Amino acid sequence: MHSRQLEIAAALKICPPFDGKGAIQAEIDHRVRFIQQCLRDSGMKTLVLGISGGIDSTTTGLLAQKAVEAMRAAGEGDDYRFLAVRLPYDVQHDEEEAQLAIDTIKPDECHTVNIKAAVQAVAAATGELEGLTPAMRDFVLGNTKARVRMVAQYTIANARQGLVIGTDHGAEAVMGFFTKFGDGACDLTPLTGLVKDQVRQLGAALGAPESLVHKVPTADLEELHPGKPDELAHGVTYRDIDAFLLGHEVDDEVAGIIVQTYDKTAHKRALPREP
Numbered sequence: 001m002h003s004r005q006l007e008i009a010a011a012l013k014i015c016p017p018f019d020g021k022g023a024i025q026a027e028i029d030h031r032v033r034f035i036q037q038c039l040r041d042s043g044m045k046t047l048v049l050g051i052s053g054g055i056d057s058t059t060t061g062l063l064a065q066k067a068v069e070a071m072r073a074a075g076e077g078d079d080y081r082f083l084a085v086r087l088p089y090d091v092q093h094d095e096e097e098a099q100l101a102i103d104t105i106k107p108d109e110c111h112t113v114n115i116k117a118a119v120q121a122v123a124a125a126t127g128e129l130e131g132l133t134p135a136m137r138d139f140v141l142g143n144t145k146a147r148v149r150m151v152a153q154y155t156i157a158n159a160r161q162g163l164v165i166g167t168d169h170g171a172e173a174v175m176g177f178f179t180k181f182g183d184g185a186c187d188l189t190p191l192t193g194l195v196k197d198q199v200r201q202l203g204a205a206l207g208a209p210e211s212l213v214h215k216v217p218t219a220d221l222e223e224l225h226p227g228k229p230d231e232l233a234h235g236v237t238y239r240d241i242d243a244f245l246l247g248h249e250v251d252d253e254v255a256g257i258i259v260q261t262y263d264k265t266a267h268k269r270a271l272p273r274e275p
């Protein structure tokens with residue numbers, strides 16, 4: 001085992017493997033109660049979450065819808081609602097899967113915000129992108145897309161007494177694989193501590209279709225490579241990352257990449273530096 005495995009797993013609150021269906025259901029109940037408590041504690045009434053068509057947001061959306069339905073059924077208030085947001089950059093190449101996610105979750109409301117005009121306006125106003133190589137421009141614009149999605153979700157949350165839900169989990173957190181103050185910015189992260197396969201297990205138990213449970217994970221931020229698999233960017237597989245976080249034996253080179261990436265992205269998991 002790599003000398004940093006246990007320390008990193010503890011810092012990211014990694015959940016032990018599930019011992020059967022009962023444990024998965026208990027984890028679902030625990031995370032639904034967490035979402036409900038966030039609403040009660042904040043006095044907010046609406047949950048806001050972007051639904052991409054990937055398994056992370058599908059699972060989180062299913063938890064969110066379950067949370068508000070149970071609060072309404074328990075008489076806590078008819079005004080608790082889940083508002084799903086589709087945030088395509090013009091037309092999304094896997095729109096069908098995004099619609100399948102929405103059909104599965106059956107959110108109380110679903111809004112669509114096309115982020116393209118806002119992303120291009122921000123990029124053009126800075127005047128910073130012209131001199132870049134096409135690949136670099138594509139990468140920078142990708143992070144701007146994630147940040148404009150955040151702005152759209154907080155605009156809705158402000159208007160609707162809402163909390164913005166994030167989908168960060170253990171396997172993304174260890175790699176710092178999110179845009180700082182983009183998809184990384186939110187009010188609660190119900191998937192914290194889960195490895196990628198556990199997210200799939202929860203999603204499957206909540207009724208997500210097979211095609212979404214086993215969909216290749218993608219940040220899908222780059223126009224030059226639509227649907228680019230996250231694993232290409234990581235240089236390691238999610239299976240490797242999960243194994244590392246669960247304290248299993250992993251290849252030295254794999255462990256080296258994960259630890260190096262974890263250290264390099266520490267600033268993304270921390271509050272801004274202060275003097």
Ligand SMILES: Nc1ncnc2c1ncn2[C@@H]1O[C@H](COP(=O)(O)OP(=O)(O)OC[C@H]2O[C@@H]([n+]3cccc(C(=O)O)c3)[C@H](O)[C@@H]2O)[C@@H](O)[C@H]1O
Nearest residue numbers: 143146176177178179180182183218219220221230233267
């Ligand atoms: N040491 C340090 N201390 C404090 N701050 C530091 C810093 N180094 C950089 N920074 C700041 O951080 C910025 C870089 O971070 P950031 O802007 O996030 O950009 P960066 O980490 O370079 O890129 C984001 C990565 O996350 C991936 N991503 C994004 C969104 C969603 C998903 C997904 O899976 O869905 C994946 C994306 O594909 C890309 O690989 C720098 O411009 C600088 O402002």
Ligand SMILES: Nc1ncnc2c1ncn2[C@@H]1O[C@H](COP(=O)(O)OP(=O)(O)OP(=O)(O)O)[C@@H](O)[C@H]1O
Nearest residue numbers: 050051052054055056057086087167183217218219
């Ligand atoms: N096109 C989109 N429309 C709405 N929300 C989006 C879109 N793209 C990204 N998001 C939001 O950003 C989050 C981060 O994306 P990420 O790719 O990590 O998750 P995912 O797509 O749900 O699952 P996977 O990682 O398996 O692709 C999503 O969970 C979702 O909340």
Ligand SMILES: [Mg+2]
Nearest residue numbers: 052054218219
């Ligand atoms: Mg995705």
